[in-house]
Amino acid sequence: MIEVTANLARGSTFLAGEILECYITLINTDREEKRNLAYNDCTLAWASAQIHCQCAVSDSRVVLPKSDILSTEDVTSTGDQTSFVPSKGERGLTVWSSKPKILFCDLRLGPGEQKTYLYKEGIPKDVPPSFKGQSVKYSYKLTIGTQKLECPARLLRVPFRVLVLYGLNDLNVYASGEEVTPSNPFLEQRPPENTLLEVALQVLSTVTAKRSPHCFNITNARGKVARLCMFKQAFKIGEDIVGTFDFSDASIPCVQFSATLQSEEQISEECRKKPGQLPITMSYCKHQDFCLHSRKTHFSLPIPLSASPGFISDIVTLKWKIHFEFITSQNAIPPHAAPSNPAECSTWRGPENLEVETMVWDLPIKVFPTNPLHASNVSLLKTSSMVEM
Template structure:
C-alpha cells in the first residue's frame, strides 16, 4: 500500500533527518546556516553554550624598588622574555628561545568576531564560493609576550600551563556541571605574603568563552576572565626544616600536570545544604556521646604507646581520626605541623642589665601556629636585682631580613622600615614580682619562610622601664663601685605592718609605701652611709626573642568560597 504524504509531513521528516546529521553530501560541506533547515546544534531557548573554558594557577612576586635593588629582577625578566631559563623547571620537549612567563601560553580570543552574511542570499551563495565564518585569534605573539614580560612590575615564582576544563559544553536552563581541578605544588614554594619589601601572590585564573545564539553577530561570543586569589602555605618537614626557594630560578612548568575531572551528581557538594546544616549545628552546639569519649581515651592510650619509641608524637584531637601506627608511612604536612607544635617545650631567657640579671622570661612553647596565642611569664624585681622595673611592654612583630647585596638601606634601618606589629601588651609592674602577657598570632598572617633574597622573621620584643641609682662614681674601679651600690631608696626595709604583710602575700614582693613621706637630713645622711643614692634615673632596656611560627593546622573543614563570572 502506498502512503499519502502531505506537504507538512514531508517537511517534518526532512527537518528531523537534518537534525540527525542525515544531510545530503552536497550540503554537508556548507558552513552557512539554512533558513529552512536549522543547524543541528541549535540550542533550546535559555540554554548556555560554552565554547571553551580553562583553569590556570600561577604565582608572582613584586618588590619595592625603594628597599630592594631591581637589577637582578630585571635580569630575570630578560631571561624569561627571551627563553633563557637555565635552572627553572621545564619539560624536555620544550622549544628553546620561547617565552616561559605564561607557562605554556594563554587562550586569548576576541569577543567580537567579524560579521558573516546570513539569510537567503548566504544560503544561495553557499555552494558557489561562500566562505566559512572565521573566529579571529588574538593570542599573544612572541613579541607581545616579551614586551609584557619586560614591562611587568611582577616576576613569576610559579607558572603552569592552562588546563582545558570543557569544550563545546551546552547547559540547559537550570543545568550545572561541576569540575574538579587538581595540581601538585612544588615543596619549595614560599607562602602567600603581603609585606613591605616583597609581596607574594597566587591566583587561580578561570577563563570562559560563551556563545549566545540570540545576540547579534558582533556579540555572539563573550569571553570572561576571573582571577581568584588563593592562600598558599609553605611546606614543613618532619624535623621542622623549611625548603629554600631561589627567587632567581622560578618554577616554570611547560608540561601540563594538572588534572581536570567532571564531578558526578552523587559526589557534587550541596553548598546550600551544607550551610544550613552548619547553622543548625552551631546553634545546637557539639553533640558528644559516650562512644566519642571512649574512642578518644583509646586514641590517647595508643599515642602513649607509640611515643615511647618515637621522640615526636601528636596528641589526637577529641573526636578526630585515630592516629596511624608507627611505620605506616610518611605523615602529611598537616600532621607534621601539629606534632611539631605540640611537642615544643618551654624556653627561658635571662635578661641582663649592667651585668646583672634584671628579668627572667619564660615562654610556654617555642613553636606556635597561626591563630594561636603566645603566653609568657616574666620574673622581675627580685631581691638581687640592681634596678627595679616600673613598666614593661611586649609586642609580637615581624620584619623582613633582606640580603645586603640587594638591599638599598642598612640592615638596622631596613628592619625598622619593614617592621609590622601584630599584637602588643603593656603593664605597670612597679610593685610586682611576676608579670604575664598573652599575644595573639593573627590567623591571616604568613608563617616564617626563607628565600634567596628575603627572609621573614617573627620575634617577641620586650621593653622595660627601669629605675636605677645615680650615685656619682669617683676615680677607681668602676665595676667595684657599681657592685657596692644598693638598690634605690624605696627598696629599703620598713617597719612591718598589716598592709605590708598583705602586700607580700598577694604580690609576692614588699610594698613600696614607706612609713615616712619625706627624707630629712638625718635620713639622707643614713642613706649616704649605706651607699644608697637619693636620686634615681629612668632607663629603657629592650630585647628581642625569636619565635617559630608554623602554618595553621586545624581539624575543622574550611568553608567553601563562591565566585561568579
C-alpha cells in the same frame, strides 16, 4: 546567558603539597519555556583552568634579578582577546603557574541546563607562601577562562592562600617503622596511609610541643633586672605566646616592661635597591605592664591567624621576634613598710621624680603554619566567584 560559578571544595587555605579541588558550574539562565527555540541554546567554545602565583614588589626597595619570567604586561601584549592568559591584568611577575587544563570544548547548554566540572591540581611543596609585606607580595589565584562563540574570552578568578611547611619533601621519613598496637595474625596487616595534611599536622605538633622551659637572666651593667621563663620558642600561627617574669632576685628595680610581637621583612642582598638597606619591622600586638614591687608577673601575645609564618625565598626572608623594653630606676626605691599590727592599714606614696633608663632586648622565635582548616575559618577570602557571559 551563561552563568559560570567556581567554588573551592575545602576552604580558601591550603598547605603546599596538597591538591586543590574546585567545582566549576555552568548554567544557562534562559527561561525553560523557550527550550524549543534553537537560538536560546548557548554554545561555549572552550574553558580552561590554571593556578598561578603573582609576585609584586616595591620599586623603591627591591630590584628583581634578570630572569626568563615575563611580566604581566609583556604576556598581555602578546595575546589577543580570544587567548587564555591567566595573569592578564595582574600586577607583578608570575613566579609559578601550573599547566593549563582544558575542561571542555564545544559545550552546548539549553535553557535551564547546567553542567559541573571538577578541577584538581597539586600545589608544589617548594613554592613561596602567600605573603603581603611592605616590599614583597605573593598571591595565589585560580583562573578559569571560557569563551562563547564570536565573543571575547572571559576570566573568572578565585584567590586562595598557601601555607608552606618545610621538610615535607619525603613523607617516608615520618612513617612509623614499628607497629606498637596489638596485631592480629589472622588479619592482613596493611601499612597506614597518611595524607600529607595528617603528616603535616604531626610534624607541627612535634616541633611546637612544650618541652623544658627556656629561662633567660636579663641584666644590665648595674645588675640583674629580671628572670624570663618561656615554655617554648616555636609556635604555630593562632597560638598565644606566654612568658613569666620573676623579679624576686632582681637587684635593679624595674618600673615598667612591654613585650611586642614583631616580624622582620629582610630583602636578599642581590635584590636590595640600596646597599645597607635595613629590614622592615612590623608590630602585631603589645603587652605592657607596671611591675614596680611585683615579685612575679606574665605576658601573653596572640599570633594572628592571618599572619604569615617565617619563610625564606629568593627575594625576601621573614623572621619573627619578641621586642622587650624595660624601664628601670637608676636609684634604689624604698620598699613599702608594712605596719606591725595587721589590723592597721598604711599607704605608700611613690617618689615625685624618678630617674629611669630604658633597656631593649629582642628574643628570636620561630613561627610555623597551622591547620589550614583553622586558617580558612577566619580568612576573608571568598571560596566562590561568579561571572555572567
